[in-house]
Amino acid sequence: MTSDATQTGQAASVIEKVRNLITGAECVLFDFDGPICRLFAGHQAHQVxxxxxDWLEKRGRHVLLTEEELASDDPQDVLKAVARMHPGSDLVEALEEKLTREELxxxxxxxxxxYADPLIRTWRAVGSRLAITTNNSPLVAEQYLTGRGxxxxxxxxxxxxTTDLDRLKPAPDCLNRALTALGARPAASLMIGDTPSDLIAARRAGVRFLGYGRDQPRMERLHKAGADTVVDDLGQVLHLVRTLGRA
Structure with a gap:
C-alpha cells in the first residue's frame, strides 16, 4: 500500500471513529481553552x-514547579503548585482571583x-444539550461566549x-456537575478536550472523549495519554454533525 493510500485509510478510520463517538451524543461537554478558543492567543500564557x-515572590513566597509544569507554561500550574504548598490558604484564594483577572x-x-462557533450552533440546533466544563474561571467562559453570541x-x-482547587480536572467534578444539572446519562454524553487531564476527567465521569489538538505535538500528547480518537480540525466534526442531523 502506498503512503498516500495509507494516509487516506487512516483519515477514513478517524472519521469513522468520530462518527461513532458523536452518534447518539445527547449531551456534549466542551472544554473551553483549546476546543472553543485560544484564550491566550494575544496575551501570552507564559507571561501570565x-x-x-513575580507576584508571589514580591510577597516572599516561592513556588516549586515540577518539570512538566515548567514545560507547559500554563498559569494554572502555578496556581496548582501553590495550592499544593498552602492548601486552603488566603494566598491561594488571592492568587486565584489574580489569575481570573488575567484570564478576563x-x-x-x-x-x-x-469551526468551533458553527459546530456549537449546529450541535445545539440538532437538539444536543451543551455545557462548558473547564479549569478556567466560569466568568471568563461566560464573557467570551457572550461576545461571540x-x-x-x-x-x-x-x-x-472554584476556590477548591482539588476539584480541577483531572478530577471529574465540573463534568459531574454538568451531567447532574442536565440530567444526562454519562454513557450518552461526549466531552471534547485538548489535554490529558480532560481525558482522565472524562474517563472518571464515564463520558466518551474526543480529543482536539491544533498541532502535531498536542495530538501526540493526547495519543500518548491514551486517547483513541483525536482530530486537528473541527471542520470534519461539524460536517458529521450536520450529516447526522439531516439523517
Whole structure:
C-alpha cells in the first residue's frame, strides 16, 4: 500500500471513529481553552505564568514547579503548585482571583478555534444539550461566549474553576456537575478536550472523549495519554454533525 493510500485509510478510520463517538451524543461537554478558543492567543500564557510567580515572590513566597509544569507554561500550574504548598490558604484564594483577572483580560483577544462557533450552533440546533466544563474561571467562559453570541447555547451550564482547587480536572467534578444539572446519562454524553487531564476527567465521569489538538505535538500528547480518537480540525466534526442531523 502506498503512503498516500495509507494516509487516506487512516483519515477514513478517524472519521469513522468520530462518527461513532458523536452518534447518539445527547449531551456534549466542551472544554473551553483549546476546543472553543485560544484564550491566550494575544496575551501570552507564559507571561501570565511569570507574572503570577513575580507576584508571589514580591510577597516572599516561592513556588516549586515540577518539570512538566515548567514545560507547559500554563498559569494554572502555578496556581496548582501553590495550592499544593498552602492548601486552603488566603494566598491561594488571592492568587486565584489574580489569575481570573488575567484570564478576563486575555478573553478580549482570544482567538476562536476554527469551526468551533458553527459546530456549537449546529450541535445545539440538532437538539444536543451543551455545557462548558473547564479549569478556567466560569466568568471568563461566560464573557467570551457572550461576545461571540454563543452564551445562549450553553447558559446556564457553564462549569469552571472554584476556590477548591482539588476539584480541577483531572478530577471529574465540573463534568459531574454538568451531567447532574442536565440530567444526562454519562454513557450518552461526549466531552471534547485538548489535554490529558480532560481525558482522565472524562474517563472518571464515564463520558466518551474526543480529543482536539491544533498541532502535531498536542495530538501526540493526547495519543500518548491514551486517547483513541483525536482530530486537528473541527471542520470534519461539524460536517458529521450536520450529516447526522439531516439523517
Amino acid at each position: 505564568a511569570d507574572s503570577l510567580v 483580560r486575555a478573553a478580549a483577544t482570544a482567538r476562536p478555534t476554527p 454563543l452564551a445562549d447555547c450553553f447558559r446556564p451550564h457553564i462549569y469552571g474553576r
